[in-house]
Amino acid sequence: MALDGIYLYSLVHDLKKSILNCKIDKINQPEKDEVILTLRKDRGNIKLLISASSKFPRIHLTNISKPNPLQAPMFTMVMRKYLIGGKITNITQLNGDRIIQLHIESTDELGFDSKYVLIVEIMGRHSNITLVRERDNKIMECIKHISADINTYRVLYPGINYVYPPKSNKLNPFNFSIDDYNTFLDNKEIQINEDFFTNVFTGIGKPLSRNLYINFLQDNNTINKDIIFNLFKNFVENLNDNLNYYIYKEGEVFKDFHCIELNTLNERYSNIKFSDPSSLLDEFFTIKDKQDRLFSRSMDLQKLIITNIDRCNNKRKKLNDILKECKEKEKYRIYGDLLTSYIYMINKGAKEITLLNFYNENEEEYITIKLDENKTPSENIQKLYKKYNKLKKSEESAIYQLHKNEEELEYLNSVLTNILNCESYIEIDDIKKELIETGYLKFKGNTKKNKKDKSSKPIHIISSDGIDIYIGKNNIQNDYLTLKFANKNYLWLHTKNIPGSHVILCSTTPSDISIEEAAILASYYSKAKNSTKVPVDYTLVKNIKKPNGAKPGMVIYNTNYTIYTEPTEFHNLKFEDNKIVK
Numbered sequence: 001m002a003l004d005g006i007y008l009y010s011l012v013h014d015l016k017k018s019i020l021n022c023k024i025d026k027i028n029q030p031e032k033d034e035v036i037l038t039l040r041k042d043r044g045n046i047k048l049l050i051s052a053s054s055k056f057p058r059i060h061l062t063n064i065s066k067p068n069p070l071q072a073p074m075f076t077m078v079m080r081k082y083l084i085g086g087k088i089t090n091i092t093q094l095n096g097d098r099i100i101q102l103h104i105e106s107t108d109e110l111g112f113d114s115k116y117v118l119i120v121e122i123m124g125r126h127s128n129i130t131l132v133r134e135r136d137n138k139i140m141e142c143i144k145h146i147s148a149d150i151n152t153y154r155v156l157y158p159g160i161n162y163v164y165p166p167k168s169n170k171l172n173p174f175n176f177s178i179d180d181y182n183t184f185l186d187n188k189e190i191q192i193n194e195d196f197f198t199n200v201f202t203g204i205g206k207p208l209s210r211n212l213y214i215n216f217l218q219d220n221n222t223i224n225k226d227i228i229f230n231l232f233k234n235f236v237e238n239l240n241d242n243l244n245y246y247i248y249k250e251g252e253v254f255k256d257f258h259c260i261e262l263n264t265l266n267e268r269y270s271n272i273k274f275s276d277p278s279s280l281l282d283e284f285f286t287i288k289d290k291q292d293r294l295f296s297r298s299m300d301l302q303k304l305i306i307t308n309i310d311r312c313n314n315k316r317k318k319l320n321d322i323l324k325e326c327k328e329k330e331k332y333r334i335y336g337d338l339l340t341s342y343i344y345m346i347n348k349g350a351k352e353i354t355l356l357n358f359y360n361e362n363e364e365e366y367i368t369i370k371l372d373e374n375k376t377p378s379e380n381i382q383k384l385y386k387k388y389n390k391l392k393k394s395e396e397s398a399i400y401q402l403h404k405n406e407e408e409l410e411y412l413n414s415v416l417t418n419i420l421n422c423e424s425y426i427e428i429d430d431i432k433k434e435l436i437e438t439g440y441l442k443f444k445g446n447t448k449k450n451k452k453d454k455s456s457k458p459i460h461i462i463s464s465d466g467i468d469i470y471i472g473k474n475n476i477q478n479d480y481l482t483l484k485f486a487n488k489n490y491l492w493l494h495t496k497n498i499p500g501s502h503v504i505l506c507s508t509t510p511s512d513i514s515i516e517e518a519a520i521l522a523s524y525y526s527k528a529k530n531s532t533k534v535p536v537d538y539t540l541v542k543n544i545k546k547p548n549g550a551k552p553g554m555v556i557y558n559t560n561y562t563i564y565t566e567p568t569e570f571h572n573l574k575f576e577d578n579k580i581v582k
Contacts, residue, residue: 003058003122003281005096005203009174010243010259011060011277012093012100018061018278019048024086024104029076030066031293033143035129039088049282050120050129052143056289057127059100059120061278064286067425078141078158079131082106082116096172096203098122099165103134116140121165132162173201173236181229192223197232211262245274247284252571257284290423298419298428304440305416312409319405322398329391334359335369336384339377346377411438411475411551414499417527418474421501426456431474434552461521462579463514468506471525475553478502479546482555488542491515493522496535496562500526502553504541517573517580519563524570535562 019039026038034051049062072080086106093100102118115134121127130142139162146156154163171184181200190199197209204212216223216231223231235242244261247254248269255269256262257280265271274280338355339346346353351373357365371380415431422428435441458481459471470485472478482492482502491505493515503522505514515538523534539560546555574581 003098004205004208005093005098005173006205006208006239007257007259007277008093008098008100008122008203009096009239010245011281012091013240014277015048015059015061015091018046019088019091022046022088024083024088024106027076027079027083028066028068029073030068032073033127035076035079035143036062036066037083050118051289052121052127052129053289053292054125054127055292056285057122057124058281058285059122060281062282062286064282075129075141075143082108082114082131082140083118086116094164095167096174096201097168098203119162123165126165128156130156130162137161168202170202171200173203173232176201178229181225185225192225192228196228201232205258207256207262207265208258208260211260211264214264245277245280246271247274247280252568254284254288257281294422294425294428297425298422298431301419301428301431301435302416304435305412305419308440309409309412309416312405312412315405316402316409319398319402322394323402326391326395326398329388329395332384332388332391335367336381336388338367339369339381339384343377343381346371346380348376349373407551407554410499411554413527414475414553417499418501421473421525421529424456426454427473430456430476434474434476437476438551459525460578461575463505463517464580465511465514467510467514469514469518469521470504470506471521472502472553475551478553482541482544483546486541488540490541491518491538492541492544492557493518493536493538495522495526495528496537498526498528498534500528502555505538515563516565519565520567520569520573523565523567526567529567529570532566532568533564534567535564537562 019041022039022041024037025040025045027035028038029035031051031053033053034049037048037050039046039048047062047064048059049064050059051057083104083106086104088102089105090103091100092103098121100120100122102120104116104118106114106116108114117132117134119128119130119132121130128142128144128146131140132138133140139156139158139160141158142156144156146154148155153166156162171180184200188199190196192213194210194213195206197204197212198206212232212235216228219231220227243259245257245259246261247257248262248265248271249255250269256265258265259277272283274283334357337359338357339353341358342353342355345355350371352368352370354366354368357367371377372383375383415435418431419428422431432441436443456473456477458473458477461469461471463469470481472481478501481504486492486504487506487508489508491507491510493503493505494500500522503518503525505518507514510518519536519538522536523529526534528534537557537560539557543557543559544555545557
């Protein structure tokens with residue numbers, strides 16, 4: 001992903017128009033590695049998001065609102081102490097690299113003017129946000145504390161002098177001369193290929209380097225280092241006139257982005273154009289970052305569910321092996337019956353006996369039965385009947401256990417699907433509560449319910465015909481919608497034999513269009529969301545029954561119709577205020 005020095009250059013250029021001379025009104029830290037500065041401008045507010053995420057570090061304006069922790073982290077408290085009411089006087093990029101500096105003037109508790117620099121390092125897992133006092137270069141606080149055990153080059157924690165990351169030995173693309181360029185190439189063995197610009201200049205990502213190389217090669221029959229110098233110098237000087245913000249995607253999946261139109265990516269992907277760099281980053285990272293954070297937050301739950309699914313699969317295999325063995329039970333009963341009928345023919349101490357099998361009516365068949373020479377004929381017969389009865393009981397128990405195991409497996413798969421479909425931390429907490437209720441998690445903490453605890457609500461969508469559609473996000477919500485909320489003559493939908501959400505279409509006479517839209521939603525909020533031709537069952541709510549002792553979300557039904565849908569059609573639905581519009 002191309003959040004490189006060139007893109008940051010265009011971003012800084014754009015942010016200067018938006019945030020210079022803005023006052024910092026609020027500071028929040030919704031994530032452990034992310035802060036949002038609410039800036040006051042022209043009697044309105046704008047939000048500046050700064051993230052030091054190891055996967056998606058960035059800085060840009062945002063329209064996204066996130067819930068804040070009940071107790072502000074230390075980094076937030078220090079930032080509020082020194083920066084609330086402060087004014088952003090400048091924003092700069094260091095040497096064309098991925099380091100952004102926000103220069104802020106504020107007044108301390110004694111009324112004296114103070115100057116601070118908020119340094120944002122966008123460097124993958126080494127990303128950080130550090131508040132530095134300008135007059136003595138002292139670190140006031142940083143969002144990630146770095147000790148000497150982690151980084152031998154520099155440490156980052158309050159009270160010490162700030163040290164910048166090691167300076168790159170590459171050339172600054174915005175400030176280099178022909179002598180610098182020639183000297184660098186003379187001292188390095190760098191081939192002129194697609195990676196040339198990445199290897200020579202800071203802040204040039206591989207997609208841009210490849211695009212520049214191919215474009216320069218197309219415009220010139222041959223290229224050498226002198227031609228490249230002139231072409232690249234011209235590119236940098238005219239950069240502001242050629243800024244075009246594009247996201248490149250394959251289907252519905254975002255693949256890359258840049259502030260320069262990349263012809264090499266246009267050949268492979270479709271693109272979406274944006275008017276400014278912040279709106280592009282907000283669109284690109286919001287979904288990816290959210291999914292990554294939700295995945296990390298739910299990792300323990302996923303491991304728990306997957307462990308239990310593996311346990312159920314192993315149990316199924318063992319039970320099926322027992323059932324396979326129990327298929328032999330009739331053989332022992334027949335042996336016992338034959339020995340009983342021909343007991344007078346059995347000699348004491350015999351190791352085996354061959355008898356006519358009168359159970360086979362089709363043809364004459366003789367069976368050889370092995371005997372225990374140390375047992376009497378009667379004891380041998382009892383041994384066979386005991387074996388038969390043992391296998392019979394084992395079979396009955398295995399069939400029952402297999403049925404219960406399949407029910408548990410179905411439930412666990414539904415929980416895993418719900419976890420993967422979570423869109424907020426509250427939804428993850430709801431599933432955690434469900435697992436506590438069902439005994440998969442042990443309850444920890446106060447038994448009294450916290451008044452501040454919130455529960456998520458089912459998804460509410462209005463069909464294009466104006467009919468309400470409700471979708472359960474977890475099994476507790478599924479039970480509530482189906483068994484308590486829905487009118488018995490409403491329509492109930494669920495993917496056929498596939499874990500997914502219960503969907504309620506709130507109409508006694510729904511149109512075919514509404515049924516189709518509800519079916520698309522049912523297939524999308526299921527385990528088969530990435531599949532094609534997904535069968536969705538629908539029936540009246542009154543036909544749904546919940547067996548006694550069944551786990552949350554588990555129901556049965558007999559009367560139903562089936563419709564086949566494409567979950568990908570969900571992305572073709574247009575929504576306005578949660579209403580599907582034609």
